[in-house]
Amino acid sequence: MMGFFGIQGSPFDEDVDRVTSENNTSEEWGLILEICDRAGSSSASARDCLRSIIRRLGHPDPHVQAHCITLLDACVSNCGRVFHLEVASRDFEVEFRRMLSRSHAQIVQKLRALLRKWAEGEFKNDPQLDLIPSLHAKLCAEAGEKTTAVPAVDPQLAAKEAAAQREQEELARAIALSLKESNATAAPSSGSSALYPRMDTSAADPPAQPTKKVRALYDFEAAEDNELTFMAGEIVHVTDSSDPNWWKGYNERGEGLFPANFVTCDLTQAPPESEPQAAAGSGGKSVQFAAETPVHIDESTMDEALGMLHDADPTGETADHPRLPELEGRVYAMGPLVDAALERADLRHARLTQLSADLVDALNLYHELMRDPKPMFPPAPVYMQPMPMQVPQGMPQVMPPHGPMGPSQPNQPRC
16 A cells, blocks of 8 residues: 555645644634645645545544544635645545544545545546546446436536635634634633543543443453453443443543443443453453353354354255254354454554654664764864974074073073
């Protein structure tokens, strides 16, 4: 995957990270407009900016992805044709499809709406930008949707409407930036580091009346600062369960995010007993399910069930293996543990990706310093010791005018 994710980093990475930070409770329109000005200056700047945005779109946090979508739409609306040409490329199409296959359902909906907007707006009547309308038509055909035919309009009228809409957007951004600056001077920032920041002023404080209580099925150790650590059997107070994969809550250790499939709403369920020896490489914990059997990730059971399913007769003329229903039930019970293991693998992959990018930046800085011809320290002065003068033999030695002791010697009376 060498399209937008090259070996070297982008000069836009730092600003894009600030605009799309998970701690932002509103859009950073001032910095967004600065990024748009830089990205629209040249084709190279447009490609660097788009590469940095695509990198952040791969973040596992949906809030970061939502901020990236806002920034990407702003760049398309303000950076001009140089940015449109970078968007209407095969590399961007590949990355866009990958985001649709891996992102949250709400993020996928936002991406498809953004693509529809481009296909019916900026990219509609330019043959060099035809890839975006084609991609929109392909995705609609794959999803079984019908593309809405847009009636032909007067070009002058469309230009006037686009200019009026652009003025309204710029006015809204200016108002939002002014309100943000006034709020920043009136009250200090709360400094909350939550991954899903709340919009109200009491986001950092846990609610007095929790929405609901859940019991942890097995241990979860926080991999990020905005996650919540708990042990199997503990009670967690849930404050936000809008996301189907990650919930937000708090316990006596603090407040943060945790996987939704690590907990259960059944508070009467007993904590998991000590787990049996799991299959090699599973890393999962045993937990008591409704089947009243200890469940762990067993790869041999999965392989055996797959083999029986492969050998089964689809016509139904031959009876299935008598153990197949039992193995299917056991494999289905492993589903939450498999999902939890995949979530942990995704988090570790995201951290390794970030560490890899930091390492590449450090190596580039090191090589740049090594290639710099300027010395880091000035050369030390070299002091030369004077050599004694050699007088030829037979010539009288000429003494200094002040005598052998130099000018500091006082005059002595002569006898």
